[in-house]
Amino acid sequence: xxxxxxxxxxxxxxxxxxxxxxxxxxxxxxxxxxxxxxxxxxxxxxxxxxxxxxxxxxxxxxxxxxxxxxxxxxxxxxxxxxxxxxxxxxxxxxxxxxxxxxxx
Amino acid sequence: xxxxxxxxxxxxxxxxxxxxxxxxxxxxxxxxxxxxxxxxxxxxxxxxxxxxxxxxxxxxxxxxxxxxxxxxxxxxxxxxxxxxxxxxxxxxxxxxxxxxxxxxxxxxxxxxxxxxxxxxxxxxxxxxxxxxxxxxxxxxxxxxxxxxxxxxxxxxxxxxxxxxxxxxxxxxxxxxxxxxxxxxxxxxxxxxxxxxxxxxxxxxxxxxxxxxxxxxxxxxxxxxxxxxxxxxxxxxxxxxxxxxxxxxxxxxxxxxxxxxxxxxxxxxxxxxxxxxxxxxxxxxxxxxxxxxxxxxxxxxxxxxxxxxxxxxxxxxxxxxxx
Numbered sequence: 415x416x417x418x419x420x421x422x423x424x425x426x427x428x429x430x431x432x433x434x435x436x437x438x439x440x441x442x443x444x445x446x447x448x449x450x451x452x453x454x455x456x457x458x459x460x461x462x463x464x465x466x467x468x469x470x471x472x473x474x475x476x477x478x479x480x481x482x483x484x485x486x487x488x489x490x491x492x493x494x495x496x497x498x499x500x501x502x503x504x505x506x507x508x509x510x511x512x513x514x515x516x517x518x
Numbered sequence: 519x520x521x522x523x524x525x526x527x528x529x530x531x532x533x534x535x536x537x538x539x540x541x542x543x544x545x546x547x548x549x550x551x552x553x554x555x556x557x558x559x560x561x562x563x564x565x566x567x568x569x570x571x572x573x574x575x576x577x578x579x580x581x582x583x584x585x586x587x588x589x590x591x592x593x594x595x596x597x598x599x600x601x602x603x604x605x606x607x608x609x610x611x612x613x614x615x616x617x618x619x620x621x622x623x624x625x626x627x628x629x630x631x632x633x634x635x636x637x638x639x640x641x642x643x644x645x646x647x648x649x650x651x652x653x654x655x656x657x658x659x660x661x662x663x664x665x666x667x668x669x670x671x672x673x674x675x676x677x678x679x680x681x682x683x684x685x686x687x688x689x690x691x692x693x694x695x696x697x698x699x700x701x702x703x704x705x706x707x708x709x710x711x712x713x714x715x716x717x718x719x720x721x722x723x724x725x726x727x728x729x730x731x732x733x734x735x736x737x738x739x740x741x742x743x744x745x746x747x748x749x750x751x752x753x754x755x756x757x758x759x760x761x762x763x764x765x766x767x768x769x770x771x772x773x774x775x776x777x778x779x780x781x782x783x784x785x786x787x788x789x790x791x792x793x794x795x796x797x798x799x800x801x802x803x804x805x806x807x808x809x810x811x812x813x814x815x816x817x818x819x820x821x822x823x824x825x826x827x828x829x830x831x832x833x834x835x836x837x838x839x840x
Contacts, residue, residue, distance in 0.1 A: 428781050429797035430812025431805070436781065461840050464789050476782065480789045484781055 418495070421447045421502050425494070428484075435494060437483045444481030450502050451477060473497060520713070522630040523553040525649025525664035526597070528707060529626055530557040532674040534595070540566035543592040545623070547572040547580055548807045549602050552800045554628045558597065567594075574807050578605045578760045586617050593623040600632035600648075604801045604815065605760030606743070606770030608632070612643045619644065624670070630654055633663075634819075635739055635768040637732040640665055652716065657723035661716030664707075671703035680709030727820075735820055739769035742818040742827060746771055749831040755838035759813055769818035772799075775838050780814040786837050792830060 421443045428434045439447040448466070455470035464479040475485040488494045499505040519525045538544065544558045548571050558569045570593075572585035580598075589596060596618040601608050615625040626647040632638055633648075634655030640648050645665070652661040666674075676683050683706050685699045700706045727735060744764040750756055750773065759772040775783050784796035795815045798805050805812065816830065 428812075429800070429802075430780055431798075432779050432781065432811055434779065434781050436785070462836070465786070465840070476785075478785050478789055480785070482785055482788065484779075484785060 416503055418498050418502060421450075422498065432486070435485045435488050437485065437494075437498065439481040439483070441481060447481070447502060448477055448479075450504075451483075454501050454504065470497065470501060519649070519662040519664050520660050521651035521653070521662035522551075522628060522649040523557075523651075525647075525662055526553055526626065526628065527557045528664055528677045529595075529647050529649075529666070530561050532677045532707065533624075533670070534558070534561050535565065536675055538562075538565050538567040538594055541592065542567040542594045543588075543590070544569050545572060545585070545588055545593050545596045545618075546570070547585060547598055548574045549578060549580060549604070549607075549801065549804045550597075550599055551603050551628060551630065552802070553630075554597055554599060554626075555803065568592075571803070574804065576808075578602070578804060578808055579607050579766075580609050582610070582613065585614060589617055589621050589623065591621055593618065593621055595624045595626055597626040597628070599628040599630075600638070601629075601635065601768050601770075602760075602801075602804070603631045603770070604772050604799050604804055604813065606631070606767040606772075606817070607761055608636070608767060611645065615644045615646075631768060631770070634727075634735075635732075636736040646670060652720040652723065655720075655723055656726060657720035658716045661713050661720045663720075666703075668703065671707070674703075674707075676700055676709065677707050678709040682712075683707065683709040730820065736768070738820055739818055740764045742822055742824065743767065743769045743771065745824055746816065746818070746827045746830070749827060750834065752831065753834050753838050756834060759808065759810070769822075770815060771817070772813040772815045774810070774813055775834075778837070778840070780812040783814040783837060786840075787830075787833060790829075790833050792833065 421439055423438045423440045426436045428436060451468060455468040457466060458469055459467040466477045468475055468477065473488065475483055477483040485494065544567060546554055546558060546569060562569050570588050572588055573581040575581050596614060598609055598611055598614055600611050611627050618625045624646040627645045629638060629648045629650040633650035646667055648665040650663050653659040683701050685701050687696050687698050689696050747762045750758060755776040757774045761767060774780065780796035784794050787794050797812045799815055
C-alpha cells in the first residue's frame with residue numbers, strides 16, 4: 415500500500431514571516447506526484463508550464479515542475495499530512511510524514 | 519571550531535560565563551546573524567547581564583552613532599558582524615574596536631562573511647576575537663576558526679572538558695577527587711578528537727585562496743556585484759534592498775520581486791538550476807527593522823562569471839512577468 419513516504423523526500427518549514435511550508439517530492443516520483451495532484455486538486459492557473467497553482471480544501475498551493483510544492487497558511491503538521499494524504503493517496507486520514515525542518 | 523557559531527559560543531561560555539554579571543552589558547547590532555544574538559541572550563538569562571542592540575539605518579546599514587552612544591563603561595564586549603550576511607555591507611569594525619577599547623570593552627568580530635571574501639588583518643583591525651567558517655571559503659562544513667589574542671586565551675577557562683585539553687588528571691586518594699591542570703591554548707579549548715579531515719580540507723582551501731590572493735577575490739566579487747546590480751536595475755518589479763555602492767559591500771545582493779514571496783522566487787530559480795537563498799537568512803531582527811516579510815538573496819564567489827549573471831537576470835526578467 416502506498417504511503418506518503420513513497421512520494422515525499424522531505425518537508426521544510428520556511429524561515430520568513432510568511433511561514434510557508436515547502437514539500438520536496440522524491441526525484442523519481444515527482445512526475446507521478448504532480449499527476450496525482452492534478453487528478454484531485456482544482457488547477458487555478460499554470461504558468462510557463464513550470465508552475466501549477468492549485469486550490470484544495472480552501473488551501474492554495476503551488477507545485478513546481480522541479481518537484482517542489484509550497485503550501486501557504488497550513489496551520490500545523492496534522493493539517494499538512496491530511497492534505498498530502500488526500501492529494502497523493504486519495505486518503506482522508508493523515509499519512510505519516512516527517513516534521514518540517516526549520517531553516518532559521 | 520565547528521564554525522563561526524561555535525566560535526561565538528566559545529567566547530560566550532569560556533569568557534562570558536565568568537566575566538559577565540548583573541549590571542554589565544553586551545552590545546550587538548540589529549543586523550547580526552542569529553548566531554551573534556542567541557548565545558548572548560541565553561547567557562544573559564543565566565548571568566543577569568543585559569544585551570543591548572544598536573540600531574540600523576533605513577537602508578540596513580549600521581547606525582554607527584547609535585552603536586557608539588550605546589558603548590559605555592558597562593559594556594564588557596561589543597560583538598559585530600564584519601560583513602552583513604543579508605546585505606553584504608562591510609562594517610567598519612576598526613572604528614568600533616577603537617571606541618570599544620576606549621571604554622574598556624572587548625571586541626568580537628563575526629567574520630563568517632568577511633574572511634572568505636576580503637583581506638582581513640586581525641592586528642590592524644585590533645580584534646580581540648574573530649570567528650569564521652570553513653564552508654563559506656571553499657572548505658568543508660563542520661570546521662571553522664576562532665582567533666583570539668593570546669593573553670585572553672591564557673585567562674579563559676575551557677569551553678568543554680575531555681581529552682587533549684588537559685595536561686594532567688590525577689586522582690588524589692585523600693580528597694577522593696581528581697586534580698586537573700589544563701593544557702596550553704589552543705589545545706585547552708579543543709577537547710576530544712578534533713575534526714582532522716576538516717582541518718586538512720580547510721587548510722587546503724586557505725592555501726588555494728591565498729594563492730589567488732584575497733585582494734583578487736574581493737576585486738572579482740566587486741566586479742560581479744556591480745555588474746549584477748546594474749543588470750538587476752533593468753527589472754521593473756525587482757526591489758534591491760540595502761546599499762548598491764560596491765565600494766561598501768561584498769558579493770551579496772538582497773532583493774524582492776513585487777507580488778511574489780521570496781520562497782517563490784527561490785523555487786522559480788531552482789527550476790533553472792540556480793540556487794539562491796530565501797527567508798530571513800538567520801537575521802530576523804534585521805528583516806523586522808527593514809519591515810520585510812523575508813528577502814531573496816543572490817550571492818557570488820570566485821567561481822561565478824558575468825555570463826552566469828546574464829543568465830540570472832534573463833530568468834529574473836521572466837519571473838517578474840509571472
